[in-house]
Structure formats: C-alpha cells, structure tokens
Amino acid sequence: MLSATQPRIIFMGTPDHAVPFLETLISSGNKPIAIVTQPDRGSGRSLAIEPTPVKTVGASYDIPILQPEHINDTSSITQLFALHPDLFVVVAYGQILKKVVLTLPVYGCINVHFSLLPRHRGASPVEESILSGDTETGVTLIKMDEQLDHGPILAAQSLPIDPQDTTPSLRKKLERIGASLLTDTIQKIFENKLTATPQDERSATHTRRLTRQSGRIDWKKSATEIDRQIRALNPWPSTWTVCNEKRIKILEAFARAGGVNPSDRIGSFRNGTILCGSGAIVPRLIQMEGKRPASMEEFSRGYRSLLTQKCE
Numbered sequence: 001m002l003s004a005t006q007p008r009i010i011f012m013g014t015p016d017h018a019v020p021f022l023e024t025l026i027s028s029g030n031k032p033i034a035i036v037t038q039p040d041r042g043s044g045r046s047l048a049i050e051p052t053p054v055k056t057v058g059a060s061y062d063i064p065i066l067q068p069e070h071i072n073d074t075s076s077i078t079q080l081f082a083l084h085p086d087l088f089v090v091v092a093y094g095q096i097l098k099k100v101v102l103t104l105p106v107y108g109c110i111n112v113h114f115s116l117l118p119r120h121r122g123a124s125p126v127e128e129s130i131l132s133g134d135t136e137t138g139v140t141l142i143k144m145d146e147q148l149d150h151g152p153i154l155a156a157q158s159l160p161i162d163p164q165d166t167t168p169s170l171r172k173k174l175e176r177i178g179a180s181l182l183t184d185t186i187q188k189i190f191e192n193k194l195t196a197t198p199q200d201e202r203s204a205t206h207t208r209r210l211t212r213q214s215g216r217i218d219w220k221k222s223a224t225e226i227d228r229q230i231r232a233l234n235p236w237p238s239t240w241t242v243c244n245e246k247r248i249k250i251l252e253a254f255a256r257a258g259g260v261n262p263s264d265r266i267g268s269f270r271n272g273t274i275l276c277g278s279g280a281i282v283p284r285l286i287q288m289e290g291k292r293p294a295s296m297e298e299f300s301r302g303y304r305s306l307l308t309q310k311c312e
C-alpha cells in the first residue's frame with residue numbers, strides 16, 4: 001500500500017543491466033507503482049518465450065507489469081495516465097517515448113545513460129567507450145526530451161576505464177555507481193533541489209550501429225585496436241575471423257606491442273599469436289565454428305593444420 005508521501009514512480013526497463021536500478025529503487029523506499037517492459041520474446045535456438053529480466057524481478061515484488069507493443073499508442077497512454085505518475089525512470093527500455101508520454105508524469109522522465117553525455121549518445125555507449133580507446137566514462141542522468149539522449153543533465157559521475165575492461169565488466173561498474181546516483185537524484189528532484197544543465201551540442205558524439213559484421217576482425221589494424229574490439233564486442237556480436245573458410249571467434253585475448261608487420265604475414269599464426277598490422281594479438285580463449293571455446297594451447301593441438309593458414 002502506498003503512503004500519502006510516497007512518490008508514484010513508474011520504472012521502464014527491459015534487460016539485465018536495468019535490474020540493479022529497479023532493485024535499488026525498491027530497497028531505497030521508492031518501490032515503483034508499475035513497471036513497463038518490452039513484450040516477452042522468444043530466445044535461444046528453440047525461440048522459447050521468456051519474460052524480460054525486469055519483468056521477472058518486478059513480479060517477484062508483486063509490482064504490476066505493463067508490456068505494450070507500442071508505448072505511444074492511445075491504449076498505452078490511457079493506462080499510464082490512469083496511474084497518475086509523478087516520475088518515470090527509464091533504463092534501457094527499448095522504445096522511444098514521444099512527447100505525449102514524456103509529459104504524463106508531474107516531474108517528467110529520468111533516463112539513465114552509460115556514458116558522460118553528450119559523448120556517446122545512442123544504443124551502445126559502453127561498447128563505444130572501449131572501441132574508442134577512452135580512458136574515462138561514467139553515468140549520466142538526464143531529463144528526457146523528444147531527441148535521443150539529448151535532454152538536460154540532472155547528474156553525472158565519472159569512472160576510469162581499466163585497460164583490461166570488457167563491456168560486461170565495465171557495465172557492472174557503471175551499474176553500481178549509477179544505481180547510487182539515481183537514488184540521490186530522485187531525492188533531490190522531489191525536494192526541488194536540482195537544476196538541470198543543457199548538454200553542450202558542440203561536444204556531442206554518437207555510437208555506431210552494431211551488427212554481426214561489426215565483429216569481423218581486420219588484421220591490418222593495430223593489435224591495440226583489435227584488442228579493444230575483442231573486449232568491446234564480446235559476448236555480442238562477438239569478434240571473429242575466417243581461416244581456411246572456417247569462422248573462428250576470438251573471445252579473449254590481449255595485445256602484444258611490436259612494429260609494423262610485412263603485409264604478406266598479416267593475419268598469420270606465429271608462436272601462439274596472430275600478427276596484426278602492427279604488433280600481435282595473443283588469443284586466450286578461441287572458439288571454432290560449432291565447437292566449444294578452448295584455450296589457444298588446446299586450439300593449437302586440435303587444429304594444427306590451421307596454424308599454417310592466414311586469418312582473414
């Protein structure tokens with residue numbers, strides 16, 4: 001039962017990395033009156049229908065769940081309006097909110113974004129931070145407007161990027177600092193102690209669209225660039241190469257510095273490494289198409305003939 005002073009918050013989110021924010025809202029006394037998440041979809045090879053991670057957690061706390069196919073249609077707007085929301089908290093929901101939805105809550109809509117906006121606007125800011133070789137990233141909370149990741153900044157907190165960070169490890173760190181930042185920001189919003197700051201459009205950058213092809217390794221690049229690609233794009237879309245017409249995933253690796261390699265040797269295996277445009281990549285976990293992941297040592301024993309081929 002809601003108390004008279006408890007804010008009426010609706011949480012909008014879908015994947016695993018939205019869950020810590022939902023759980024933090026609940027534990028901080030800001031249990032949402034409802035959750036909006038994407039419709040259940042098929043997943044895995046069997047395409048079995050599974051609830052979203054946010055739905056699973058919300059249901060365990062007996063929070064009403066809404067799963068509109070289109071958040072901006074009339075029926076969805078009517079449902080949300082009837083809940084008399086004070087605030088929407090949006091974390092990786094997966095649908096664009098139009099103005100009519102954004103104006104429903106009394107205090108507007110907060111979006112949690114995993115970069116220091118306006119840098120890396122878009123759907124893949126964690127991956128982009130690693131791909132770009134950034135040494136720092138962070139979490140930004142904005143008051144949403146109709147443009148993507150464009151609204152004024154309510155709060156932000158920076159975080160150094162470790163040279164060995166992967167997208168999963170970096171995202172976990174961002175979840176931790178972001179959940180705490182969200183709690184503090186919500187309190188200030190309801191106490192009218194927060195002033196939003198417009199983003200500097202001159203500094204805005206946008207993330208690239210990631211596809212399976214984004215993971216293909218161009219061995220002409222430097223080992224440093226390829227190392228960043230491997231750390232950024234695993235587990236999805238994963239980094240891969242083709243050797244003797246077989247697709248091989250490079251799941252874990254590190255860069256070995258070195259000079260420029262002869263063009264006819266680029267992509268070749270050499271003493272447990274793969275030569276790049278400059279330097280070499282040392283695979284630690286590698287997966288042949290249709291097989292289980294294996295160490296480079298196991299791979300070398302099982303696919304000795306491939307070690308004389310070039311990766312392309």
